Structures are given as structure tokens and as C-alpha cells.
Amino acid sequence: MTDPTDSPASVSLDELREQLSHIPLFRKFRPDSLDRLIQFAAVREYAPGERILGYGRPGELFGVILSGRAEVFPGEGDTSISLATLPEGSYFGEMSLLTGEPTSATVQAAEPCRCLLIPHESMSREIPHNLEVLTELARTLSVRLSARERDEREQAMVEGARRCARSTRSFRPTSTLSVSRILVLNLGSSSLKYDFMDSARPEVVFRGLVERIGEGALHRSERGDGSTNASVSAPDHEAALRLVLADLTHPDHGAVTSLDQITGVGHRVVHGGDRYSASVLIDDDVVQQIRAASVLAPLHNPVNLEGIELCAELLPGVPQVAVFDTAFHQSMPRHAFLYAIPYELYSEHQLRRYGFHGTSHKYVSMKAAAHLQRSHRELKLITCHLGNGASIAAIDHGRVIDTTMGLTPLEGLVMGTRSGDVDPGLVLHLSNTMGKSPAEVDRLLNKESGLLGLSGISNDMRELVDAADEGHPRALLAITVFCYRIKKYIGAYLAALGGLDALVFTGGIGEHSAWIRSRACQSMHHVGLIVDESRNQGASPGQGDAADISDQAAPVRILVVPTDEEGMIARETEAVLRHSKVADSVNPADVPIPIGVSAHHVHLQPDHVEALFGRGAELTERSPLTQPGQFACDQQVNLIGPKGRVDRVRILGPTRKQTQVEISRTEEFKLGIDAPIRASGDLAGSPGLVLEGPEGVVEIEEGVICAMRHIHVDPADALRLAVRDKDIVRVRVEGERSLIFGDVLVRISPSYKLEMHVDTDEANAAELGPRATGFIDSLQARRP
Numbered sequence: 001m002t003d004p005t006d007s008p009a010s011v012s013l014d015e016l017r018e019q020l021s022h023i024p025l026f027r028k029f030r031p032d033s034l035d036r037l038i039q040f041a042a043v044r045e046y047a048p049g050e051r052i053l054g055y056g057r058p059g060e061l062f063g064v065i066l067s068g069r070a071e072v073f074p075g076e077g078d079t080s081i082s083l084a085t086l087p088e089g090s091y092f093g094e095m096s097l098l099t100g101e102p103t104s105a106t107v108q109a110a111e112p113c114r115c116l117l118i119p120h121e122s123m124s125r126e127i128p129h130n131l132e133v134l135t136e137l138a139r140t141l142s143v144r145l146s147a148r149e150r151d152e153r154e155q156a157m158v159e160g161a162r163r164c165a166r167s168t169r170s171f172r173p174t175s176t177l178s179v180s181r182i183l184v185l186n187l188g189s190s191s192l193k194y195d196f197m198d199s200a201r202p203e204v205v206f207r208g209l210v211e212r213i214g215e216g217a218l219h220r221s222e223r224g225d226g227s228t229n230a231s232v233s234a235p236d237h238e239a240a241l242r243l244v245l246a247d248l249t250h251p252d253h254g255a256v257t258s259l260d261q262i263t264g265v266g267h268r269v270v271h272g273g274d275r276y277s278a279s280v281l282i283d284d285d286v287v288q289q290i291r292a293a294s295v296l297a298p299l300h301n302p303v304n305l306e307g308i309e310l311c312a313e314l315l316p317g318v319p320q321v322a323v324f325d326t327a328f329h330q331s332m333p334r335h336a337f338l339y340a341i342p343y344e345l346y347s348e349h350q351l352r353r354y355g356f357h358g359t360s361h362k363y364v365s366m367k368a369a370a371h372l373q374r375s376h377r378e379l380k381l382i383t384c385h386l387g388n389g390a391s392i393a394a395i396d397h398g399r400v401i402d403t404t405m406g407l408t409p410l411e412g413l414v415m416g417t418r419s420g421d422v423d424p425g426l427v428l429h430l431s432n433t434m435g436k437s438p439a440e441v442d443r444l445l446n447k448e449s450g451l452l453g454l455s456g457i458s459n460d461m462r463e464l465v466d467a468a469d470e471g472h473p474r475a476l477l478a479i480t481v482f483c484y485r486i487k488k489y490i491g492a493y494l495a496a497l498g499g500l501d502a503l504v505f506t507g508g509i510g511e512h513s514a515w516i517r518s519r520a521c522q523s524m525h526h527v528g529l530i531v532d533e534s535r536n537q538g539a540s541p542g543q544g545d546a547a548d549i550s551d552q553a554a555p556v557r558i559l560v561v562p563t564d565e566e567g568m569i570a571r572e573t574e575a576v577l578r579h580s581k582v583a584d585s586v587n588p589a590d591v592p593i594p595i596g597v598s599a600h601h602v603h604l605q606p607d608h609v610e611a612l613f614g615r616g617a618e619l620t621e622r623s624p625l626t627q628p629g630q631f632a633c634d635q636q637v638n639l640i641g642p643k644g645r646v647d648r649v650r651i652l653g654p655t656r657k658q659t660q661v662e663i664s665r666t667e668e669f670k671l672g673i674d675a676p677i678r679a680s681g682d683l684a685g686s687p688g689l690v691l692e693g694p695e696g697v698v699e700i701e702e703g704v705i706c707a708m709r710h711i712h713v714d715p716a717d718a719l720r721l722a723v724r725d726k727d728i729v730r731v732r733v734e735g736e737r738s739l740i741f742g743d744v745l746v747r748i749s750p751s752y753k754l755e756m757h758v759d760t761d762e763a764n765a766a767e768l769g770p771r772a773t774g775f776i777d778s779l780q781a782r783r784p
Contacts, residue, residue: 011043016116019066023089026064028132037126040178041118046070046109051077053107056164059096062123065089068113074157077106085110097123098141098715098748100724100783102165104157119178121578124722125585138716142750145715149749166370170544172567173199173574180577181261182570183248185241186268187307189299190214192240195566196248196255199574206248206255207566210240219243223253237303241310265311265320266573268359268565269304271297272324273350277742278730278780279327279572281580282308282320290322296350296407319580321573328362329355331399331743333677339406353411355403357385361393363568364506364561366784371546371559372502377726377783379501380685382493384486385563386516387507388416388459392486394493396676399743402496404489410445413489414482416459419449421485454478461509461516483519490520494527499685502557503529511562514539517549521558528556579779586722588776593711593731595756595772596626597763600667601652602637602691603660612637612693619653626755627712629654639663640690640697643672658683659691661704664761668706678705679745707759710745712752721776724748728781731756731774737767740777 016038020026026034043066046052053063055076070086073079083105086092092107097120127134148154173180179200186193195207208221210232217234221227234240248254256262273293280286287308294301311320337353338346345351361383369376377398384392390413393403404412414420422445430436430444452459455478457467467475494500505517514536521529530551539547539560550558610617613635621631633651639661646667660683668675673687688700711731713723723729725748731741744756756774758766
């Protein structure tokens with residue numbers, strides 16, 4: 001889209017009110033709502049042939065043709081085919097309010113054109129308070145969505161736009177009409193790392209590190225005109241932060257003229273416990289939860305909290321967001337995060353595996369998906385963050401199913417000075433037999449082990465490679481152990497995932513050591529991992545890029561993706577702040593959502609109906625379901641797995657394109673299979689089983705899932721709740737046992753009726769009654 005910060009048209013508020021009063025949709029807005037829309041909107045003028053909206057651009061604006069006429073063309077703007085004409089008073093960009101999809105066509109001025117451009121978040125804030133507007137938009141969108149569900153050509157256009165958007169996506173703050181100026185802070189015990197990002201001026205560089213806080217502090221800074229290293233006075237973190245803020249507003253080299261221009265602060269917080277599976281706006285409750293989690297991260301959370309408290313003092317009124325290292329890994333299933341120790345140690349003391357480096361793993365997984373021009377929610381990935389700290393994550397369709405770090409960052413891979421996995425008996429031996437104190441054992445495993453301990457030389461992989469080249473045997477041993485542990489976990493996670501689309505390397509070693517990447521993948525061609533050594537040696541992707549180092553014919557891609565944790569923190573901060581503004585206005589917690597319990601069931605494809613129930617058989621309705629057009633059938637089947645069977649499972653109609661079996665965790669055990677948690681219809685790579693009917697059996701190779709918690713929403717309720725299709729939300733359930741369900745998928749269709757579905761295990765655990773209701777508590781993730 002033409003940059004909305006360029007060439008604004010000068011139009012008075014009264015003139016805009018007058019023009020909008022002639023457009024039916026905007027006549028229905030309350031005057032105060034209309035004024036707020038205008039306040040955050042911009043008027044732009046376009047010459048004939050100039051693009052108003054480009055194909056594959058993020059769907060972030062609702063546009064109105066105030067004067068003139070525009071044409072809609074397919075794709076990048078094939079002007080030989082006009083899809084539609086937009087006369088004065090027409091609007092565009094409304095579909096993205098529901099779907100979040102990028103623009104699937106090009107809008108171009110056919111004659112001198114004046115447009116009003118309204119940010120989607122502004123529309124989402126006002127629509128729920130204007131019933132007539134909500135009704136009209138819901139009706140229009142329902143017609144459009146219904147037509148799309150029957151039109152494969154339009155579906156292909158939308159998917160093409162998504163591929164285009166993925167290939168050009170920025171994971172740093174971006175500008176539409178509102179500007180985000182985000183300060184990212186990462187406080188360590190004796191350091192303060194910072195980065196400032198301005199969505200309107202992405203070329204601005206303002207980042208650095210104040211280290212050795214206390215005695216002999218050093219400030220390493222990078223600005224647009226170069227880098228500097230200087231000794232500074234920073235006796236504590238407050239002094240270091242004051243120094244950074246003074247530098248940020250410096251009249252010669254600062255990035256802003258006033259601290260009031262900062263729109264948000266994003267904090268890296270190491271540990272969120274099991275409370276937080278997403279980034280959150282910081283308030284008093286969040287501060288208390290971070291403090292409570294300090295028992296799990298005593299070296300990190302207290303200093304992270306200090307940064308939050310300092311910003312509250314030095315930047316009053318500026319909203320702050322906590323971005324947790326542990327959050328991305330909270331989707332791990334219980335069998336992956338529990339230690340085999342007395343269960344009470346988990347239930348009463350939260351002793352379990354949490355995982356770390358989550359912001360990095362999330363960023364590179366999404367960047368890898370963008371490089372592959374696919375959604376991260378349809379890929380199986382293994383991401384390897386290899387640096388002085390190192391970890392690997394197994395990611396199945398956007399959800400982490402396992403990661404190498406555990407209760408602390410000490411578990412897993414060999415690291416610079418950390419041991420990684422050791423026999424717990426070793427700790428007892430060090431203490432009981434060798435007489436080492438807890439502090440000495442802690443120092444040995446965290447500061448004196450890993451590459452340093454094995455080599456006796458250094459924790460720096462570059463120095464070890466040089467030493468190994470010169471024949472140093474322990475340097476070579478350290479490298480060999482390091483690479484073996486990586487390869488072992490890659491193999492284990494490939495088995496856990498049941499297949500792999502891409503292996504991703506990041507971090508200082510992962511990004512820069514071709515030899516380590518090659519050794520980690522050696523002799524793994526039988527599982528599709530084949531390195532092209534020429535591409536591997538030449539790989540040097542810049543920030544925001546990715547390099548493919550795999551053999552072109554290999555079935556699995558091997559990618560090198562430079563991580564950008566600061567950029568991801570800034571993007572998360574921007575997203576949280578945008579949604580919080582909408583949520584504060586809409587308050588989705590006021591809309592009760594009925595909760596239905598979805599027992600095990602089967603959806604059949606047409607030929608399987610005949611195979612199981614006889615030639616010419618059709619599904620017959622036994623009773624209607626809550627969702628319009630869906631019904632429970634008279635027919636039932638038996639499910640047969642490797643271990644056992646589950647009999648008399650109801651078929652739900654109508655038929656589908658592919659047979660799908662939905663079971664609970666309890667039934668997984670009965671059948672002897674491991675079913676992934678997936679959205680309905682997302683069946684690739686899932687296990688199969690045997691279906692037994694009265695007239696025959698059918699063996700499916702895939703199609704058995706545990707259904708992801710989800711909410712069925714029609715367009716009107718979606719506008720009322722300010723949610724989009726494929727959003728992931730947290731739902732609060734009140735009652736005798738109040739709780740919050742995370743990882744709840746939003747599904748929008750004109751054929752749906754508002755209702756949340758959980759399976760029987762979840763309903764029993766939550767003690768849900770027959771008339772249970774929930775309320776959307778917060779947005780957890782939004783499809784990029």
C-alpha cells in the first residue's frame with residue numbers, strides 16, 4: 001500500500017463528517033464513535049493508476065472511497081481483468097476484520113481518488129457499540145464468507161495472497177496509520193541490553209549494552225552512524241537505565257526528542273511459570289506473578305522486575321509488556337513436561353520442565369515458515385538455538401511438543417559452560433562422596449562444565465575449532481560431544497514429531513559455524529536431512545533473511561535463520577498494546593459463551609460410509625447438534641487400535657472430504673495410539689486406526705486427533721467480541737472451580753452458532769455443569 005504517512009490530504013473534521021453522512025454504513029455510527037474513527041484515520045489522495053491497496057499486504061486498514069472511483073484487479077494488478085468497480089461511498093478491507101487475511105487483490109485509482117483509511121483496531125473498538133453497523137457488516141461478511149466457502153477460485157486467491165504476505169513479512173513493528181515506538185529492555189544481573197524500534201522509521205538504529213554494572217561499567221552502543229565503546233558510571237541498574245534514556249533523547253544522536261514519544265516498553269522476563277503462555281500487559285497482578293515465579297528463576301526474575309519498576313518510575317504512563325522466555329513452550333503436553341518424581345512436587349511446588357529461549361524459537365519457526373511460504377501452523381519443525389546457551393525445540397503445527405531445557409536452563413544440550421544432561425546421581429556423588437557444597441555443585445555444573453569443562457581451554461566454539469585444527473585432543477572431544485548431543489536430540493524429536501518439514505539452525509554457533517551444522521546432520525540422509533556443502537559453506541543470511549543449505553532434492557529443508565529476539569519482543573509488545581486498546585473498549589468478558597462437551601465421534605468421507613454400512617448406504621439423522629446443519633447419526637462404528645478398542649462411537653453428519661476421528665486422552669491409552677492436538681481438518685501426519693462397521697472395515701492411515709479446544713463464532717459475534725478467524729484466546733470459566741482454558745482456537749463461519757467445545761476429559765477435570773459458560777479473558781496469539 002502507498003505509505004499512509006506520505007502526502008496526507010488536508011480535510012477538516014466537519015468536511016469529513018459531511019462526506020461520511022452520505023455513506024449508508026457510516027450514517028449508522030453514533031456521532032462520538034464517528035469522531036473517534038476520524039481521529040485515528042487519515043485521508044489520502046491518489047492519482048489515476050496509483051495503487052491504493054497492494055496485493056498480499058497485511059490486512060490492517062478499512063478503506064472508504066470519499067470521492068472518485070477505483071478498480072479492483074486480481075493478484076499484483078492485472079489490469080486486463082477487472083474484478084469490481086468501487087464508486088464513491090464504497091468501502092474495502094472489511095474481510096480482514098474477521099479473517100486477518102492479507103489483501104487478496106489490488107485496489108487501484110481509476111480517476112483522481114480521495115480515500116479515508118481507518119486502522120482495523122479503530123473499527124474493532126467502535127463496531128460493538130453501534131448495533132446497526134455491526135448488523136450490516138455481519139450480513140455483508142456472512143454473504144461474502146458463504147460465497148467463498150463454495151468458490152475454490154477465491155479460496156486460491158486468498159491462499160496466494162497469504163503466500164505473498166509470508167514471503168515479505170516483517171517481524172519487527174510495522175506502521176499503518178498509528179506509529180509504534182518500542183523500547184526493548186533485557187536486564188541481566190550486571191547488564192542492561194536495549195533496542196529501540198520506530199515503526200515509522202525502520203531505518204533508525206539505536207541499540208546497545210551496558211555491562212559490568214557496578215564497577216568499571218562499559219557502554220557498547222550502535223547508532224546509525226557507527227558503533228562506540230565507552231567507560232561509563234553505572235553503579236546500579238537505575239543509573240544504567242537513566243544513561244540509556246538520556247542517550248535516547250540526545251539532541252545530536254538520539255532517536256526521539258522526548259520520552260513521551262515512546263509508545264511501549266517490552267521486557268524480556270525469563271520465567272512466567274505455568275501461568276503465562278503468551279506475552280501480557282503488565283499490571284499489579286502480573287508483577288505479583290513474576291515475583292512468585294522468582295523461586296524458579298532467582299537469578300533472573302528479580303532483576304527483570306527491577307527493570308519493570310524502574311520504567312514505571314522513569315517512564316510514567318508508558319505501558320509495559322512482559323515477554324516470557326518460557327511462554328512459547330507452555331503448549332508442551334504433560335507427558336513431555338513432567339519429571340518422573342512424586343507428582344506432588346509438581347502439583348504443590350510447580351517442579352516441572354519449562355524450557356527457555358522461547359522468544360528465539362518462536363521467531364525462527366515463524367521466519368522459517370515465511371521462507372517456505374507456508375503457515376507455521378501446518379509445519380513440523382525442529383529449531384536449534386546454538387550459542388553459549390543452547391536448546392532445541394520440537395514444534396508440531398505451531399505448538400511446542402518438547403524442548404531440551406527443563407526446570408532450569410541447565411538441562412539438555414552441552415553448552416558453553418553448562419553441562420546439559422547429567423545423571424542426577426552425579427549431583428549426589430559430588431555432594432555426598434566428594435563433599436562439595438550446593439553452591440560449589442551449582443558453580444561446577446553452570447560455570448565450569450560444558451565446552452569449557454571438557455576442553456579445559458574455552459567456552460568459545462571458535463577458539464575450540466582453531467585448537468582442534470592444531471591437534472588439541474580435548475578441544476576435538478568437546479566439539480564431538482557437543483555435536484553428538486545435538487544429533488541425538490534431533491533424532492529423538494524427529495521420532496516424536498513423526499516426520500519433519502524443516503530443521504532450523506540459529507544462535508551464534510548455529511548461524512556462523514558451517515562445520516557444526518554439517519556434523520549435526522551427518523549420516524542422517526535416511527531421514528531426509530542432506531546438507532549441500534557448497535550452500536552450507538556459503539550461507540550468510542542477514543537479519544530478517546533465511547538461507548536453505550539442504551540438497552535441492554532432499555525431502556526436508558535445512559535452514560539457517562539469524563534470530564532476532566529483540567525484534568520479536570518489540571513485535572509482541574506492539575501486538576499486545578494494540579489488542580489491549582480494543583479489549584478495553586469492547587470488553588469481550590461481558591459476552592457469555594456457552595460451553596459444550598464434545599464426546600468422541602467420527603466424521604466419514606462418502607466412500608467410507610458405503611464400505612462400513614453397505615453399498616448405497618447414507619447417513620441418517622438421529623438428532624440435530626447445536627451447530628446449524630450438523631447432526632448426530634443413527635450409525636455407529638467401533639474403533640480398533642494397536643492396544644484395544646472403543647466401541648459404539650457415534651458418527652456425526654454430514655459427510656466430509658476426509659474421514660476424521662476425534663478422541664480424548666483417556667481413549668488414546670485404550671487404543672494404544674498418540675494422537676496430536678489439532679484443529680479439526682488438520683490431519684496431516686496424524687496416526688490412523690481401523691474403523692469397524694456392520695458391513696465392513698476401513699483402515700485409515702491418518703486422521704485420528706485430539707481436537708484442539710475451539711469456539712464456533714458467527715460473523716456478528718466475531719465483530720462483537722473483536723476476534724478473528726484462527727485467533728488463539730484464553731477463556732475464563734467461573735463456578736465452583738474457576739479456571740482459565742488456554743490455547744482455545746477461534747473458528748468463524750456464517751454457519752456457526754456461538755459455542756465453545758471441550759472434550760470429556762477437559763470437562764470432567766474442570767467439573768463443568770450442563771449449562772457452563774465461559775468468557776474470553778485475553779488474546780493469546782493472532783495468525784500473522
